[in-house]
Amino acid sequence: MIIEFRCEREPARLWMCRETLPVNGKDVPIRITWIPTAEPRPAGLEALFELERMVLRHGQSGGADRLKDIPEHSQAPAGAADVIVDFTRAERNTDCSARLYLRPLFNGAAGENAALAAIRAGDLPVVEIVNELDGTVIDRGHPSGEIATGLSGALEAVMTRTLTMLTAILSGAPRILPQLTPAASGGTARGSAAYVAHGLAASIAKEIYRLCCYAPHWHVGWRYSETADVWRTGDLSGPDWKVLRDPGYRFYADPFPVKWQGRTFVFFEELDHRVGKGIISAVEFDCNGPVGNVQPVLEEPWHLSYPFLIEDNGELWMIPESTAQRDVAIYKCIRFPDKWERHCTLFSGFELADVTITQHNGLYYLFGAWRDGTGGYSDTLAIFYAENLFGPWLPHASNPVLIDRASARPAGNFVTINGKLWRPVQDCSNGYGAALGLAEVLELSPTTFRQVVRHLLKPGPAWTGRKLHTLNRCGQLEVIDGSRVQPKTTPFLSGLLSTPRSSQWEWHSAAAAKPVARRVQ
Known part of the structure; x- marks a missing residue:
């Protein structure tokens, strides 16, 4: 040629x-x-x-x-x-x-x-x-x-x-x-x-902003809802969202809830701004909200985020994002929730962010935001399929199946509603994590893919803050994340008060935070 x-x-x-x-x-x-x-x-x-x-x-x-x-x-x-x-x-x-x-x-x-x-x-x-x-x-x-x-x-x-x-x-x-x-x-x-x-x-x-504030600073929101969930309403209205408090110099992002062995935990990325590297942490939830301590559960020499969780053959598995390592690794839960061992590598040699897996018509489908070494991180969707969780994973016939900053990058677990498959997507039209779309998957096979974004969610009165980019649910527990302005003086004052790490799971309602959010933004 x-x-x-x-x-x-x-x-x-x-x-x-x-x-x-x-x-x-x-x-x-x-x-x-x-x-x-x-x-x-x-x-x-x-x-x-x-x-x-x-x-x-x-x-x-x-x-x-x-x-x-x-x-x-x-x-x-x-x-x-x-x-x-x-x-x-x-x-x-x-x-x-x-x-x-x-x-x-x-x-x-x-x-x-x-x-x-x-x-x-x-x-x-x-x-x-x-x-x-x-x-x-x-x-x-x-x-x-x-x-x-x-x-x-x-x-x-x-x-x-x-x-x-x-x-x-x-x-x-x-x-x-x-x-x-x-x-x-x-x-x-x-x-x-x-x-x-x-x-x-x-x-x-x-x-100047970065000199005065930690940026970006993500935080996790949660609520319990029986019927007024995001997938059925198409918006963030309903019960008030509450915020999982952080110590200020660390942020929480990419929440994934799971119920395992009779206990419910929310796993998320925890990043210390002073270090600049993410780890995976978790906190337990009961019917009233978070209980116990935020605890680290997985750390590697490289950055980790987006702790996708999947149950398979009676075991619990995690696939955290590790694009800095240029691989996609899967970890097995040895002791819930705080002991995980690297089981195998699904892919190596390229960047695949926010890996999310669903089962559909007898096959496993793996979605990820693919980057070929250059260009944006959020505009290119690649799909792979396999007969079992550990592969071999084969590329979709049309990879990359989509180049669209508004609907390519995964934003949480797939859900099935009334027999229809849906996926949350990051809408980066106005910047990374600016909004979140709810996309109905109309066709999915090793050779076809078609989706339509039905709803667009943005920060507003129901969820204060500046951004929104992850949505997940476990039973009646719904979790999202977003970003806020975090002045660097706040963690300094927190340090003067000697707040122990073990008590930093405290929460407050998003509604109660509105006056503060307006003042600092």
Whole structure:
């Protein structure tokens, strides 16, 4: 196979400088054909990228940085291209014999300027890959920008996910085409200088905020409800949510409740801001709420979070997120709740976040937010299936099955209501953990997947705070999490009072916390 990238010579970007593209596990050589620049870039754009590189990226280069010299590909294949990927606005060469002529579109328009215009208008664009030989849209995705730094970082995030989509297409994976609507920009595109100035000001404000507050600071909410649960109401109304108090310099997130051996515990990530590494902790609940002490139950040299729990063959298992280790490991409960042993590794060598498993039509299905080393953490969904919990796990025919920052990343356990399968999803349209969607799974098999988000949950009067990204239930116990402003003076005062760790499970109602939340936000 011969793949040809058609790119404008000025400016050349780092993401263009590829000698190969992975296709079906093999590195296929790429030939770059340079064509004249059809439209000038915004004035001063490269200088603004350099300013962002020095100030926002601390001197590190990114995919949107200009290259002084593009090295010639020493092994670039000769002959007619089988596939042409045209990143320009130029007219297609009708004499070419390529079997595929692909052109990425950004909110319906081609070329880097189209992507930049969408970004400067306030959002990352929806990316479509069109086969210009017949006009069909082959794939569609909406990248997330939670790690994008400035205008250059946003452009890099868009182009990175464009290459992810191209890799899937060229590998022959059947594409599942979701309906994605470009987000409202709220107006015309700002000038590049104004956009970068705004980004620099926001970055400075964030640094000041981090000097004064722990960020992000997540906390766990809980309540008991018989019928007015989130899945049936589609909102957070009903009984008041109560907050599992933390000591201030540590946060709690990703709550997973389970009833085992006659006792109910909520497991969650506990992160000490002073260390910056998460462990898995748990606290027992009775009919009135938390009892006893918050206790650590699993710690590794690397960061752990999202302690997904599953019962199988009379045993209790945990799959905590360990993307820092680039593997998916499963732990067996040796003594409930505080002794777990690593049993085996389900996957290794790549990042798969927030792994969540369900059984459906006789198979196990494993969902996770997949990241191929670059790009956002929350926009790409991969599915695997197996006949038993320990595999072998096989990839879904259409992996990645979805690129959508609003509905890809798992947000808790699957639930079945009236015979219908549902999954909570993280909606990162307005940033990581900004909202939570309830998606009905309409089709799920080794070759198909289709879901529809029926409800969108956001922080508000029923659940104060700034974010929301996990939802789970065990019996009548419902748990969620969110983030709040946590001044660094609070844990200092707590330390003066010498509050013992064993008593820090105290709780209060979310309603009672509202005046404080309004004051500090």
